[in-house]
Amino acid sequence: MTLLSVQNLRAYYRTEAYGISRTVRAVDGVSFDLFPNEIYGVAGESSCGKTTLIKVISGNIKPPLKAFEGSVNYNFGDYEVDMLKISQAELRENVRWKQISYVMQGSMSVLNPVRKVIKTFQDIVDTHEPITDKNKFLEETRAHINQLGLPSDVLNAYPHQLSGGMRQRVAIALATVFKPALIIADEPTTALDVVVQRGVLQMIKDIQALSNNTVLLVTHDMAVHANVADRVMIMYAGRIVEEAPTESIFNAPLHPYTQHLTSSLAVIGEKSTRASLKGTPPNLADPPSGCRFHPRCPYVKDVCRTVVPDLITIKDRHRVACHLVEAESL
Numbered sequence: 001m002t003l004l005s006v007q008n009l010r011a012y013y014r015t016e017a018y019g020i021s022r023t024v025r026a027v028d029g030v031s032f033d034l035f036p037n038e039i040y041g042v043a044g045e046s047s048c049g050k051t052t053l054i055k056v057i058s059g060n061i062k063p064p065l066k067a068f069e070g071s072v073n074y075n076f077g078d079y080e081v082d083m084l085k086i087s088q089a090e091l092r093e094n095v096r097w098k099q100i101s102y103v104m105q106g107s108m109s110v111l112n113p114v115r116k117v118i119k120t121f122q123d124i125v126d127t128h129e130p131i132t133d134k135n136k137f138l139e140e141t142r143a144h145i146n147q148l149g150l151p152s153d154v155l156n157a158y159p160h161q162l163s164g165g166m167r168q169r170v171a172i173a174l175a176t177v178f179k180p181a182l183i184i185a186d187e188p189t190t191a192l193d194v195v196v197q198r199g200v201l202q203m204i205k206d207i208q209a210l211s212n213n214t215v216l217l218v219t220h221d222m223a224v225h226a227n228v229a230d231r232v233m234i235m236y237a238g239r240i241v242e243e244a245p246t247e248s249i250f251n252a253p254l255h256p257y258t259q260h261l262t263s264s265l266a267v268i269g270e271k272s273t274r275a276s277l278k279g280t281p282p283n284l285a286d287p288p289s290g291c292r293f294h295p296r297c298p299y300v301k302d303v304c305r306t307v308v309p310d311l312i313t314i315k316d317r318h319r320v321a322c323h324l325v326e327a328e329s330l
């Protein structure tokens with residue numbers, strides 16, 4: 001069964017100022033599937049389209065962002081959702097929090113700074129499933145956070161009384177209170193120090209193992225993907241350039257951009273200098289022709305400058321978009 005099927009998605013920002021219109025092709029022809037019971041990583045540098053992609057698949061599509069083409073379909077078992085057609089009311093009542101929840105960088109934005117943590121839990125739960133028995137709600141909330149390894153007394157704290165790491169864990173507990181089918185975690189560890197990061201990542205892994213749900217983990221940090229993800233998608237300039245099981249991404253990357261990302265990871269005892277990638281990410285209002293990576297690619301060929309490489313399946317669950325790979329495999 002497929003939990004989420006995204007097909008040929010094109011989502012652009014279209015702005016108009018002083019009579020000049022500008023189109024930023026943030027997500028440009030993206031297709032992928034998510035399956036139940038997996039942690040799927042999305043990687044790529046800033047402005048590659050990761051954030052726009054999660055905005056669209058979570059139904060957060062507001063002007064100037066618009067989905068111009070493609071489909072985003074969920075199958076939650078007994079309930080199916082076409083994310084590009086669903087009404088805001090249905091999204092609010094039946095999908096957000098219950099089927100899809102969102103963990104973002106910087107937990108303070110979901111925790112109300114002037115209310116104790118338990119009150120924030122109460123507000124969220126009551127909005128979606130009105131609380132009729134307060135003792136039962138308290139008991140279930142305590143059991144939920146204890147199951148995730150958090151002590152009960154965090155519920156009586158104000159957010160500012162908790163450390164950044166603890167706040168992020170509380171935010172994750174809040175996002176999973178309804179046991180959603182999909183948890184979208186957007187750079188969940190970026191603002192945390194390394195030791196705290198490890199605890200938060202372990203918590204994400206534990207939740208996934210406990211609930212057998214799906215986690216879409218978006219981060220530019222390849223070390224996080226190496227530790228947590230089952231499969232990884234690499235995005236560059238609004239397109240998927242490679243997607244494979246994590247082991248293949250790190251042990252046998254095929255796309256030159258993936259090779260750069262994985263080779264830049266720190267290795268204990270390795271003291272040689274890492275080559276940096278020349279140039280900067282392209283302007284998505286005027287992306288390069290052909291392969292969008294060609295101005296920075298060390299293996300660029302003539303065909304790369306004019307022809308967009310197809311995203312082809314090389315072997316089971318391993319897809320790559322590069323003329324080099326295509327030529328070698330045919």
Ligand code: SF4
Pocket residue numbers: 255256257291292293294297298299300301304309321322323324325
């Ligand atoms: Fe490099 Fe060409 Fe492959 Fe693009 S298609 S990554 S430019 S070799």
